[in-house]
Structures are given as C-alpha cells and as structure tokens.
Amino acid sequence: MEAGFKVRIDKAVASIRAKSKSTPKLGVILGSGLSGIVDSIEGTEISYKDIEGFPVSTVHGHKGSLKIADNIIVFAGRFHFYEGYKMDDVVMPITLMKELGVEKVLLTNAAGGVNYTFEPGDLAFIIDQVNLQGTNPLIGPNNDSMGPRFPDMSEPYNKEMLDEASRIARKVLPHRTMKYGVYAGFTGPSYETPAEIRMVRAFGGDLVGMSTVPECIVANYLGMKVCGISCVTNLAAGLGHAKLDHKEVIETSKLVEKDMIGLVSGLIEYWS
Numbered sequence: 001m002e003a004g005f006k007v008r009i010d011k012a013v014a015s016i017r018a019k020s021k022s023t024p025k026l027g028v029i030l031g032s033g034l035s036g037i038v039d040s041i042e043g044t045e046i047s048y049k050d051i052e053g054f055p056v057s058t059v060h061g062h063k064g065s066l067k068i069a070d071n072i073i074v075f076a077g078r079f080h081f082y083e084g085y086k087m088d089d090v091v092m093p094i095t096l097m098k099e100l101g102v103e104k105v106l107l108t109n110a111a112g113g114v115n116y117t118f119e120p121g122d123l124a125f126i127i128d129q130v131n132l133q134g135t136n137p138l139i140g141p142n143n144d145s146m147g148p149r150f151p152d153m154s155e156p157y158n159k160e161m162l163d164e165a166s167r168i169a170r171k172v173l174p175h176r177t178m179k180y181g182v183y184a185g186f187t188g189p190s191y192e193t194p195a196e197i198r199m200v201r202a203f204g205g206d207l208v209g210m211s212t213v214p215e216c217i218v219a220n221y222l223g224m225k226v227c228g229i230s231c232v233t234n235l236a237a238g239l240g241h242a243k244l245d246h247k248e249v250i251e252t253s254k255l256v257e258k259d260m261i262g263l264v265s266g267l268i269e270y271w272s
C-alpha cells in the first residue's frame with residue numbers, strides 16, 4: 001500500500017459518514033452480472049463518484065455504487081487490476097469496510113469452471129485461493145496500525161462462515177448441490193489459454209477468475225473473516241467447444257441471479 005493510502009481512506013469514510021451513520025458488521029462485494037442484488041437491499045445508495053478519493057468502476061455489468069444500511073454495506077461493482085487501477089484502488093472497498101466497522105466479508109464473483117465436475121450455472125463456495133496476479137496488494141510500506149507486515153493466510157476463507165453458509169445454502173436452495181473449490185486469480189483481461197488452465201488444475205485450482213484474490217488478502221490482513229462464492233459462468237478455456245466471451249459470462253450470471261440473490265439474501269439475514 002502507498003504511504004498516503006490511509007489519508008485517502010479517511011476521506012472516503014468522511015464522504016460516507018456525511019450520508020449515513022450506519023455501522024455495518026457485514027460487507028458484501030458483488031461481481032459481474034450480480035449487481036442487481038443491491039436492489040433487493042434497503043438502505044442509502046451512494047454512487048462511487050460521490051465518494052471522495054474513490055475510483056469509478058468502468059466494467060460492463062457493474063453498477064458503480066454502494067448501499068449502506070444499519071448492519072450491512074454492499075458494493076455493486078468492484079475495481080479490477082486489469083482496468084488499470086492500482087492495487088490500492090482494487091482493495092479500497094475492503095479497507096473502507098474495515099473503517100466502518102465491518103467484521104465479516106462476503107465476496108462474490110463470476111468464474112470459469114476448471115474442475116471437470118463444474119458446469120456453467122453452478123454456484124461454488126471458495127475454500128482457498130491461488131494468487132496468480134503476479135503482485136500483492138500489501139507490497140509497499142506497512143502501516144502497523146492496520147495489520148502485520150507478514151499476515152497469516154492459512155485460512156483465507158473462514159471455516160466457520162463456510163459451515164454456516166453451507167447450511168444456509170441447503171435451506172435456501174434445496175434443489176441445488178453447491179460446489180466447493182479453490183479459486184485461482186489471474187489479472188486478465190485476456191482469458192486464460194488452455195495450457196494456463198491445465199496449470200491451474202495442477203496447482204489445485206477449481207475456479208478461475210480476474211478478481212477476489214487481492215480483496216481476500218487485504219481482508220485477512222485487516223483481521224476480517226471472509227466467505228467467497230463464485231458463480232460458474234462458463235467452462236474454462238480448452239474445456240468447452242465455444243470461445244470465451246464476456247457476454248456469456250453476463251448471460252449465465254443473469255440466469256443464476258435469482259438463486260444467487262436468494263443465497264446472498266439468506267446469508268445477509270444470518271450475518272447482519
């Protein structure tokens with residue numbers, strides 16, 4: 001993180017505090033094609049452009065606003081490294097949550113299915129991750145008041161949250177078999193090659209995507225507990241016949257959106 005990062009965060013917090021005095025305990029980040037979930041939550045909506053020091057989200061399928069209520073803050077639209085943002089920008093929502101009092105974080109994303117048993121339309125809990133982004137959001141001077149120089153990552157996705165989320169998924173989505181997998185994060189924006197997907201499998205990855213990994217690292221660094229859910233929008237490169245297309249990613253997330261809203265709403269009710 002850059003030396004002036006904390007000052008930026010303080011300004012962003014002040015912008016939010018001017019509009020809401022809520023103290024959320026749960027923070028949610030919604031991935032590609034999933035931002036519609038924000039409409040099912042009641043609260044104060046704040047556009048990213050109205051938050052001082054906050055980057056503006058550009059990717060298609062993202063809304064670029066947050067909603068804050070008494071127990072929860074939801075970010076519809078995240079900042080991807082491939083958009084050209086610095087890592088500080090990518091993890092800004094996470095650090096902001098921490099400053100607002102959040103203890104538990106729910107990260108959602110769209111991902112390619114690497115595991116042979118995963119199909120488009122599946123929902124998968126993330127149990128661990130592999131950082132293939134070639135960088136780390138914590139590179140730079142460490143602010144010891146925020147977290148340790150060498151943070152532990154032996155339980156990146158909190159086991160207790162995973163157990164609770166599994167139980168809630170069985171209740172809310174009885175017709176579904178949830179999948180469990182390791183998420184491998186590349187930077188993108190090019191999709192992976194078939195050889196890269198074989199590498200991911202050899203490295204223990206089940207899911208592949210272009211986000212989430214830095215957010216999870218920083219949430220752990222700040223002492224927050226993380227739960228992750230991937231919507232499998234496509235078979236990873238080389239596994240299907242079709243070429244990969246962002247349109248397919250958005251279309252599949254739309255098809256699963258109803259279940260995803262059901263699940264995320266159930267989790268929000270339980271955790272907030």
Ligand code: HPA
Pocket residue numbers: 110111112113191192208209210233234235236237244249
């Ligand atoms: N690769 C990387 N990111 C993705 C994919 C994929 O196959 N699908 C959705 N996001």
